[in-house]
Amino acid sequence: MRALGLDFERRTVREIDLAEPRRPGAGEVLLRIHEVGVCATDRELTHFRFGIPPEGESVLALGHEALAEIVEVGSGVEELSVGDWVVPSIRRPCSPACVSCREGRCDLCRTDGYTERGITRAHGYFTGFVTDPADALIRVPTTLLDFAVLAEPLSVVEKAIETALRAHPGEARSACVIGAGPVGLLTALAVQLRAIDVTVVSLEPEEHPRVSMLRQAGISYVRNTTPPPADLVFxxxxxxxxxxAAMDWLSPCGVMVLIGAPEVSVPVPCVRMVIHNLTVTGVVNASRMHFELALEDLARIRPNLLEKMILRRGFGDWRESLASAPPVPKVVHRITSP
Ligand SMILES: [Zn+2]
Ligand SMILES: [Zn+2]
Structure with missing residues (x-):
């Protein structure tokens, strides 16, 4: 079965041959993968700075942002049926499961023993068929099929927003989003839905398609200059x-959430953090609740904006997608046709 994978022996990206997935056992379903999104994580994986193949293998199938249809259901699966559309969550519990993984929050795993589809010790979805546990899947309403491939990146955004609102001691009224890539745009759109004033700061020129999209959404944009002080900074x-710089953009009691991960350590302004009651935190991955919030928000964001988020390509066009990020925020590969 054709898959796009990392070859850890030759340190290259290539189409690999994966064994057909096993028939679904108890509590499992067989998925036909319809679409897979590519993001900065995939591009970074191709530099082999992180990413681990499954135990005993030297290749790792890529793909962690997927939309799939259920084609076979194992015994004991009651909540999902053949023909249902789903998006998979990415992280799977550590073993033996830690307290977070036992409670269904493996996005908050207390160990490094988890696996992540397409990233860490588990093959991803850039292939035709996959067997997955039913409880790792989130059902997608058919009205959202055109945009549901955005649910995984948006789920991380939902976790960031939830974390920020929980950490802020009062009512947050303003937000600043740094970066106008796919995650920055999704963050700005999701924050706007919560009636919080949002400004995006990034480097793209005014005529860039992503900036036009923000303007169309009624979201303020500043290029490479200091934005107004904000209660929340993403x-x-x-x-x-x-x-x-963003530490200085926080209003008193402000919360900064790191979604992107700068590769170097940055100084912490301890005195300002204390006298202004600031919080700085980071998020990775997402839980079922965040995927469900993502699907709810996808239904609320204007479809003409979401259409501008996605550039669709065929399976074989992966070289272009991994080489560089296109002006359209999200590249999505069609894996199989319905
Ligand atoms: Zn991603
Ligand atoms: Zn765990």
Whole structure:
């Protein structure tokens, strides 16, 4: 079965041959993968700085942002049926399960023993068929099929927003999003839905398609200048300079959430953090609740904006997608046709 994978022996990306998935056992379903999104994580994986193949293998199938249809159901699966559309969550519990994994929050795993589809010790979805536990899947309403491939990146955004609102001691009224890539745009759109004033700060020129999209959504944009002080700052650029500068953009009691991960350590302004009651936190991955919030928000964001988020390509066009990020925020590969 054709898959797009990382070859850890030759340190290259290539189409690999994966064994057909096993028939679904108790509590499992067989998925036909319809679409897979590509993001900065996939591009970073191709540099082999992180990513681990499944135990005993030297290749890892990529793909962690998927939309799939259930084609076979194992015994004991009651909540999902053949023909249902789903998006998979990415992280699977550590073993023996830690307290977070036992409670269904493996996004908050207390160990490094978890696996992640397409990233860490488990093959991803850039292939035709996959067997998965039913409880790792979130059902998608058919009205959302055109955009549901955005549910995984949006689920991380939902976790970031939930974390920020929970950490803020009062009522947050303003937000700043750093970065106008797919995660930055999704963050701005989701924050706007919560009636919080949002400004995006990034480096794209005014005529860039992603900036036009923000303008169309009625979201303020500033290019490479200091934005107004904000109760919430979401760092979605991964840029070291932005992470340092953004500490100064927080209003008193402000919360900064790192979604992008700058590769270097940045200084912490301890005195300001204390006298202004600031919080800085990071998030990774998402729980079922965040996927469900993501699907709810996808139904609320204007379809003409979501259409502008996605550039669809065929299975074989992966070289272009992994080489660089296109101006359209999200590249999505059609894996199989319904
Ligand atoms: Zn991703
Ligand atoms: Zn765990």
């Amino acid at each position: 760092e979605a650029s991964g840029a070291e300079s932005a992470a340092i």
